[in-house]
Amino acid sequence: MITKQQREAAVERAAVYLDWAGITLIDGDREKFEIADFGLSDLDNVGMELFTYVNTRRVCARELVLFPFQTCPEHTHKGKRGAAGKEETFRCRRGRVWLYAAGEEKELNPGQQYTVKPGTPHWIRADREGAVLSVFGTRANDANDIFTDPRIVRETVIKG
Numbered sequence: 001m002i003t004k005q006q007r008e009a010a011v012e013r014a015a016v017y018l019d020w021a022g023i024t025l026i027d028g029d030r031e032k033f034e035i036a037d038f039g040l041s042d043l044d045n046v047g048m049e050l051f052t053y054v055n056t057r058r059v060c061a062r063e064l065v066l067f068p069f070q071t072c073p074e075h076t077h078k079g080k081r082g083a084a085g086k087e088e089t090f091r092c093r094r095g096r097v098w099l100y101a102a103g104e105e106k107e108l109n110p111g112q113q114y115t116v117k118p119g120t121p122h123w124i125r126a127d128r129e130g131a132v133l134s135v136f137g138t139r140a141n142d143a144n145d146i147f148t149d150p151r152i153v154r155e156t157v158i159k160g
């Protein structure tokens with residue numbers, strides 16, 4: 001759970017990160033951010049800030065902001081009715097992250113990218129400056145994602 005105030009503060013902070021990465025936002029874009037705390041109420045440590053450009057039946061394009069040392073927890077993308085889950089390419093724009101997938105640790109600096117194959121558990125942690133990543137994938141069905149930590153709830157509850 002996050003409060004409305006926490007959500008607004010996180011959106012403003014994420015907008016500063018996108019600006020840092022040279023990404024322009026226009027009027028109305030702030031409402032499109034998703035601030036996710038994964039139900040753990042510890043946003044600074046476990047969470048992510050997502051800005052979605054497009055998520056159609058076939059493609060998904062987003063910016064992912066991670067605050068300093070913030071972690072997007074381990075998850076796997078599951079497809080519907082036996083279909084392959086989302087394939088996801090992360091390209092680091094600014095800052096640095098460690099991406100863990102298929103038992104390997106990848107360090108991504110600006111300009112470096114990595115593709116997570118469907119069905120592969122993965123998680124990402126930002127370094128001390130935080131990070132901005134562009135994320136390109138097939139359709140996102142976030143509600144179907146499977147998290148390793150059973151306490152996690154994908155849908156963020158916003159109160160107050």
Ligand code: ZN
Pocket residue numbers: 075077088122
């Ligand atoms: Zn993912």
